[in-house]
Amino acid sequence: MADDVENTGSKKKLFILIALAVTLLIGAGVAAWFLMGDDTPESGMAATSANQQVSAVVEPAYYVIMPQPFIFNVVGDKRDRVVQVKVQLMVRGNNNEALAQQHIPLIESTLLQSFGAATVEQLRTPNGRIDLRKQALFAIQSSMEKISGQQVVDRVLFTGFVMQ
Known part of the structure; x- marks a missing residue:
């Protein structure tokens, strides 16, 4: 046990x-x-x-070169200035590149309207030029959306900027 x-x-x-x-x-x-x-x-x-x-x-980026630089007058407080801007547009994909090439006259007209609204004081500062690029981009995207149903352009690039 x-x-x-x-x-x-x-x-x-x-x-x-x-x-x-x-x-x-x-x-x-x-x-x-x-x-x-x-x-x-x-x-x-x-x-x-x-x-x-x-x-x-995200499709590859392509750059559409505007055929001519934009030359326009800008009203200043003391005197008027002449501005020359070379522009390229960044688009995504072959389809958007073809649409941008097809509608270059519309894009040029829209850019001239945007640039015409600028002032000398705005164009003197880097921030002012950035704002102008943003306004131009918005205007192009709006006009392209009305025509093609797409915004087409991703960025507006100033590749040359001269103000006299």
Whole structure:
């Protein structure tokens, strides 16, 4: 009978030790998974697929050169000035490049209207020229959207700017 009590006690100890070992192994596995298993492969895959989706949407940039520089008068506080601006348009994709080439007279007219509204004080400062480019871009996008249903032009670039 004493042997049965000792046997039962050692079986309980063995059972407790096995349960404790299994718990420790599971805990160590979970801890290793949290510490070693960072999300870089998954987020890398997600970033790669997101980049592929963006690159599928974003087409290559093309530049449409306006055939002639724009020469116009600007009213100043002391005297009038003559301004010459060389312009290029950045478009995305072959389709938008073809549309911009097709509608160059409309784009030139729109740019002349935008430039005609400028003042000498505005054109003297870099921020003023940036504002003028933004106004010109908005005007071109609006007029092209009326004609083709698309904005077509992404940026208006001044590649030459002279004010006398």
